[in-house]
Amino acid sequence: MRLNVKALEKIQGNDLMQGVLTLVFTSRYGKTLLLRDFNAAIIVTLMLIPQSLAYALVAGLPPEAGLYASILPLIAYALFGTSAALAVGPVAIVSLLTANTLMPMATLGSPEYVQLALLLAMLVGFFYLIMGVFRLGFITQLLSYPVMKGFITASSLLIIVGQIKPLTGISMVRGNLFERLHSLDFTTLHGLSALMGGLALVILFWVRSQGGAALFQTLFGAYSATLRRLLPMLLILIAALVTAGFGLQDQGMATVGKLPQGLPSLSLPSFDWSLIAQLALPAFIITMIGMAESIAVAQTLGAVKRQRVNPNRELLGLGAANIAAGFSGGFPVTGGMARSVVNADAGAETPLAGAMTAVLLSLGILFLTPWLSYIPIPVLAATIIVAVSQLLEFPSMLKLLGMNRIDGLISWLTAALVLFWEVEAGLLVGVAASIVWLLANHRQPYLAELGLIPDTERFKNINHAQTQTLEHCLFVRIDESITFINASVLEQSLLAKVADHKGLSNLIIVASGIHNIDATGAHMLTRFSQEMATAGLNLYLTDVKVPLAKQFANFKLFADNPDGIGYSSIDLYRKLAAEQQD
């Protein structure tokens, strides 16, 4: 029955330094690994070129910003990060958040807007570093599963709706779903764009469908998965050739257009404290979301690859990547799910794969820019819609409602606020609602009256099993730590229990479920034990665990009556039973 537990042993994630050194001095990073990394880099670069152009447009930036955000940041991450699979770069939701943050502050796409994006990336990088250095990664845990589901689904829907304009030419403002849909002006429909975009959309969705998958499998066998993955690039290539060949750009088809030649120049964004103050909260939120996404991706893929990722090192890597983006004409980046999966599948073994991607992309920029300008925007929009539609999780949000009503409602509330009010505000309300719900759960502890299961040493709720009880004795188990949130409710519940049992002489609180007690709880318990003494009852706490006993000692609780907290339930039961027999 003992199987491969080794699967779970800690394996250090290789990092770039280690990779290079091993490559140079030993044969461990041999030809095979190098080839695998290179193979992954080629495929990811092919994906990354159109995606980075597209997400720059989602972020409201000129397309080259997306390319620039995919060079230095990837090298910076390779130097400091630990995950082999994580493919860093522009991603959909962070791009949406970027646009959302900057739109009220500058005209879309203006030079000030571009400058603000650099500053935002620097701030995001700074927050990542702070989180990494002070090991604050746990803060992402505030983004609960229901909140993240609701947030990502709603943001994705906003992004998809936002593609109506690039896909069809129908003009629309940015904003929440109301504003977007309300501003649609169908007279601006551009038939040719809509035709090309619609065609691309149909093909892409069909390839992802079961029918498409089956056909590819039949036609191409072992190559079908790779081919299906590269189909968007192929489509974009064909569309660009068609556009160039027929001069469609002169007939009103929007294209990527002329890109600046060459690599980005390095520059420091101007630091303006009032702008930094305005950008701080959005930057923090972008960091949280990016962090949650990246860590989840890295851990998931790390588990598949048997590589343990170090979350705090990941944060340093992502911090370096964003600061690099701020220096080199980019905008906030993070590790994207889709590209990372491809990266891992295509064989990325070390973070060197990321650095290779950056080099390949730079070569692409140097030699392909004239060709990139012909890429039609409607086809880019179609690839975004298809990619982001995978993030829509309405079915699992519905399922959640059935599993836990409140968690489900929090998920839908978050989604509704993100869609119809404001993206960041919706997220924050969702987080606040999760915390309130956690505290509310904590507020009303479950009290179980216990009895002894005959012929055992175990106690169980008298309502859930046949049990024995002792006269004049009440065993009550408290299933919660005692804190300021529940101390007062707990006192009232215990008093009510005592009042319900006439003729009681021993109250036994079974403390096996009490993990912690704070000052408010200790104060309540002191008062309660005095009340019990006044009423002539003996109060015991049994099954007190060692950490709790230490806390009792600190609070000097039961200091004059150590017996009151020293028994196990069964020993006390036997003692009281024996006393009653005498």
Next chain:
Amino acid sequence: MRLNVKALEKIQGNDLMQGVLTLVFTSRYGKTLLLRDFNAAIIVTLMLIPQSLAYALVAGLPPEAGLYASILPLIAYALFGTSAALAVGPVAIVSLLTANTLMPMATLGSPEYVQLALLLAMLVGFFYLIMGVFRLGFITQLLSYPVMKGFITASSLLIIVGQIKPLTGISMVRGNLFERLHSLDFTTLHGLSALMGGLALVILFWVRSQGGAALFQTLFGAYSATLRRLLPMLLILIAALVTAGFGLQDQGMATVGKLPQGLPSLSLPSFDWSLIAQLALPAFIITMIGMAESIAVAQTLGAVKRQRVNPNRELLGLGAANIAAGFSGGFPVTGGMARSVVNADAGAETPLAGAMTAVLLSLGILFLTPWLSYIPIPVLAATIIVAVSQLLEFPSMLKLLGMNRIDGLISWLTAALVLFWEVEAGLLVGVAASIVWLLANHRQPYLAELGLIPDTERFKNINHAQTQTLEHCLFVRIDESITFINASVLEQSLLAKVADHKGLSNLIIVASGIHNIDATGAHMLTRFSQEMATAGLNLYLTDVKVPLAKQFANFKLFADNPDGIGYSSIDLYRKLAAEQQD
């Protein structure tokens, strides 16, 4: 051993209606009870006249506002409240909060200031009613013991320091402790005021001291307690007579001065939405603080008197009282600790005592106003200092530091912020810190590796007792509910435990300490059980309590493997031990 558990039986708090009806139709509320209420009313009125004048000054209002706040509000409370002992009226800390709220909005003591105080009282009343109707009284639990200790101590110190000016004439601005002390101008010292105030202070403190108590006991025997309690009024009376006799007011001694004759006229404060928006948060805080204080007082005294108070009815009573204050020239009121204790001691048996106090105070206003004008302010200041100094709890805040470092720090942080920054802000930061600390406690669950105590059916931490364990089996107890706050940390800890035990084939999570699981926790557990299956380990959850089992069912956790959560630890231990023997 069976003693007076009856002491804890529910006794309905008498309310006014019941009191009156009983008085009229039966003899239960007979002469004795009536006399006891009347006796209490006389003593409370004697305390209330100077206190209400003094607290009006703390609130920055003209003295008559204090008297007005002690008439209709008391009658309104008697009609709707349930506590016999709670003496409603102006209290020190709520008066400080009132001044703090209104000072930035209008000139101290100006007609606009008085109007704002009325509006504030109405809003406070409104919040009380909302809390009472929707049973939201539990929100006061957010004010943890450490936060309240720190807040009340610091506020009291601010009030005491604020009395330097009325006590001695030394001028000083209002504000935080820095601002107050920094603005002291000793050239404005008024010798005569300082002499009279200082003398009153020494006498009052001495009477409260052990020496004073002993002397009073010797001199007056059974009457000493009542006499000591009435001494402040006696001092004020003598001081007023001396002032009037020697015409000290003409020598620069500040006195209460001419009060308007007659009872307050009723009027509706003007409702201005922008003002209401500004006052809403402070009004909410005043409600929270007043609520916490009143409910604590009412419950403490109710326990002494064996009267169970109904917190939600209390809120309605206090809401009515504050709305009445808003109508009749008062300011926010609540149940004060000191007067309530006196009220209870002096024999108040029903809320009728409060209504009688209101009537006696009205008579006082009608016939005594010419005399009240001679009361010297320095003596009032001395009574405030002595009364409020009882609320200073620096020693118990120090003790708290030793008991629980973080709770202690939260208490001192709250106090420091209230003193040196801003009263309300300090309180809010304290509450936020308490919640963060609660969540942080929740974040890192305690994991205990268990072994069987030989010859019993009980398991204990292998580090805390001599226990037996099974080869290839690991029993781990999780001492915390599984929520979004700790799900990820927990998963990592469990994986680390598994990695630490080579050759494991069964992982048993003892769930006796898990009270709840939320969607994030369920999601983690699903993933974790897949990871265990991949690694070839059997995963069990034992001792799953009934409420948790229901949650598992809702989340469809272990739906395909009910055995995985059906065992008790001992049964599974025996089964696994038997399998190993085969």
